[in-house]
Amino acid sequence: MTEDIIALIKENVIQGRVTADDEGMDEGWVGKPGVTELVEQALAENVSVADIINKGLTDGMSVVGEKFESKEYFIPDMLASAEAVGSAMEILEPHLSKSGIEAKGKIIVATVKGDLHDIGKNIVSILLRGSGYIVKDLGNDVEPQAIVDAVKKENPQFVGLSALLTSTMVNMGETIQALKDNGLRDKVKVIIGGAPVSEEFAQSIGADGYGADGFQAVAIVESLASGSGGNS
Ligand code: B12
Numbered sequence: 700m701t702e703d704i705i706a707l708i709k710e711n712v713i714q715g716r717v718t719a720d721d722e723g724m725d726e727g728w729v730g731k732p733g734v735t736e737l738v739e740q741a742l743a744e745n746v747s748v749a750d751i752i753n754k755g756l757t758d759g760m761s762v763v764g765e766k767f768e769s770k771e772y773f774i775p776d777m778l779a780s781a782e783a784v785g786s787a788m789e790i791l792e793p794h795l796s797k798s799g800i801e802a803k804g805k806i807i808v809a810t811v812k813g814d815l816h817d818i819g820k821n822i823v824s825i826l827l828r829g830s831g832y833i834v835k836d837l838g839n840d841v842e843p844q845a846i847v848d849a850v851k852k853e854n855p856q857f858v859g860l861s862a863l864l865t866s867t868m869v870n871m872g873e874t875i876q877a878l879k880d881n882g883l884r885d886k887v888k889v890i891i892g893g894a895p896v897s898e899e900f901a902q903s904i905g906a907d908g909y910g911a912d913g914f915q916a917v918a919i920v921e922s923l924a925s926g927s928g929g930n931s
Pocket residue numbers: 774813814815816817818819820822823859860861862863864865866890891892893894895909910911912913914915916
């Protein structure tokens with residue numbers, strides 16, 4: 700029974716269905732419960748929160764990642780699945796501490812100063828949340844000083860910076876400089892991403908890691924957390 704509902708959650712993540720109204724990737728799903736209804740049902744049936752997250756949401760998102768890499772899925776498909784995971788995590792968040800699940804770490808994410816593109820940053824946030832991290836999303840067009848202030852207040856292990864414009868990617872370097880100027884650079888690992896950014900650029904501004912997509916963002920954070928990755 701538990702396996703059934705977990706399998707359904709996983710399948711509905713793959714289908715990108717938030718609620719029963721959603722069509723999903725394949726036909727014939729409208730009217731059947733989506734991820735939010737299934738997660739509510741699973742909680743009512745006392746299914747473990749860890750199983751919902753790990754075997755339902757995360758395993759579903761892994762399949763989506765594979766389909767994205769093999770070009771079977773495109774960005775809107777991935778967004779639909781990421782949204783489904785995000786809405787499930789909103790329902791599950793109040794239950795995390797109760798079920799003894801410890802957050803893996805905390806990350807502050809922001810799109811840098813001057814840049815209003817936040818779709819990619821939002822995907823990164825959702826996937827990190829889905830992987831068990833506490834994410835403090837500062838939004839877009841975020842001044843270096845606001846990131847410094849947030850690091851002081853939140854004490855995160857990671858900072859994730861996003862930029863989509865060649866004119867704003869320089870503000871990633873400015874942000875890292877601001878962290879240095881405030882004596883905070885050694886306290887956080889900084890990872891960066893966004894279409895114009897590259898591994899080489901990350902190294903040139905002294906970032907700790909670069910991720911080409913949301914799944915790589917999670918992988919980099921995981922490897923930096925275990926001390927086995929990054930550019931440094
Ligand atoms: C949607 C969009 C907009 C929307 C943004 C809406 C929003 N809420 O985000 C609006 C209409 C506001 C917009 C405005 C502008 N845009 Co625009 N926009 C785009 C567009 C079409 C899609 C971007 C996007 O969302 N991609 C989908 C997401 C999922 O991908 P992503 O952002 O790359 O994120 C992924 C990875 O990069 C990575 N990632 C992202 N962030 C991070 C962070 C970390 C830490 C990690 C590890 C990974 C990571 O993971 C993400 C998920 O897989 C692109 C073109 C394109 N095809 O990319 C142009 C584009 C980025 N825009 C462009 C331009 C020029 C502008 C404007 C200047 C246009 C104008 N003249 O007004 C303004 C600038 C506004 C501003 N100050 O920011 C140019 C940039 C050119 C350049 N090289 O600088 C592009 C490339 C279009 C083009 N070909 O000319 N835009």
